[in-house]
Amino acid sequence: MISQAKLYFINKPYPLKLGLxxxxxxxYIGTVVKTKTFIIPNAPNTTSIFPGREGSVHIVIHENSDKxxxxxxxxxxxxxxxxxxxxxxxxxxxxxxxxxDTKVLGCVKSIGxxxxxxxxxxxxxxxxxVTIFDDTAEIIxxxxxxxxxxxxxxxxxxxxxxxSNPTFRLEHRGGCSLGVSHATMLDLDPDFPDADWLRKYAVxxxxxxxxxxxxxxxxxxxxxxxxxxxxxxxxIADVDEW
Numbered sequence: 069m070i071s072q073a074k075l076y077f078i079n080k081p082y083p084l085k086l087g088l089x090x091x092x093x094x095x096y097i098g099t100v101v102k103t104k105t106f107i108i109p110n111a112p113n114t115t116s117i118f119p120g121r122e123g124s125v126h127i128v129i130h131e132n133s134d135k136x137x138x139x140x141x142x143x144x145x146x147x148x149x150x151x152x153x154x155x156x157x158x159x160x161x162x163x164x165x166x167x168x169d170t171k172v173l174g175c176v177k178s179i180g181x182x183x184x185x186x187x188x189x190x191x192x193x194x195x196x197x198v199t200i201f202d203d204t205a206e207i208i209x210x211x212x213x214x215x216x217x218x219x220x221x222x223x224x225x226x227x228x229x230x231x232s233n234p235t236f237r238l239e240h241r242g243g244c245s246l247g248v249s250h251a252t253m254l255d256l257d258p259d260f261p262d263a264d265w266l267r268k269y270a271v272x273x274x275x276x277x278x279x280x281x282x283x284x285x286x287x288x289x290x291x292x293x294x295x296x297x298x299x300x301x302x303x304i305a306d307v308d309e310w
Contacts, residue, residue, distance in 0.1 A: 085217055090128060095124050183197075195210060195212055208245045209234075210237075212248075
């Protein structure tokens with residue numbers, strides 16, 4: 069079951085990141101009335117954390133829990149069955165984003181630097197763009213605001229992301245991107261067979277693209293070697309020979 073917790077800040081914001089585990093102590097759980105403020109689908113239960121006012125309610129965020137294997141099985145997964153709503157990135161891009169309760173699985177390919185973006189109202193927002201891929205396609209995942217801190221500890225070709233109900237956007241300059249909203253749920257390094265397969269696929273692909281390839285003397289296509297899809301790993305000795 070998915071529940072929501074309202075966090076009220078007193079002195080400083082909570083150090084939240086995507087994929088962390090936390091424990092909540094609370095004497096009550098309420099029911100959310102489905103109004104315009106009901107922004108988290110399938111989360112009918114709620115509680116609030118208000119330090120100072122409610123002494124018996126508090127939260128503990130477990131440090132480094134993004135590296136723990138606890139609670140990594142996705143909600144709705146049954147052993148031996150396909151995870152409901154899961155589709156490939158290509159299927160999602162080709163129209164699957166219009167289907168309700170969709171899920172996509174991707175491996176982190178690259179993590180861009182933090183950018184300062186000014187919107188039409190003159191407000192400056194921080195943005196980190198993360199490229200994710202599977203065996204069918206790749207797409208950029210945009211992390212705005214506080215979500216940008218989550219990507220700092222992700223590892224390209226290792227970290228697997230399971231996104232439930234991600235946002236989808238067609239970019240003005242072509243292409244498309246994913247995003248995270250209040251309705252989105254992200255599982256970091258989920259523990260189920262499809263994620264294990266993608267992780268092995270990503271590791272093998274990375275090894276294949278990094279293999280040391282010998283080139284004939286005086287033949288070196290600089291443009292291809294810098295911008296090509298198959299990166300070539302050279303040793304200093306190789307470079308000295310040429």
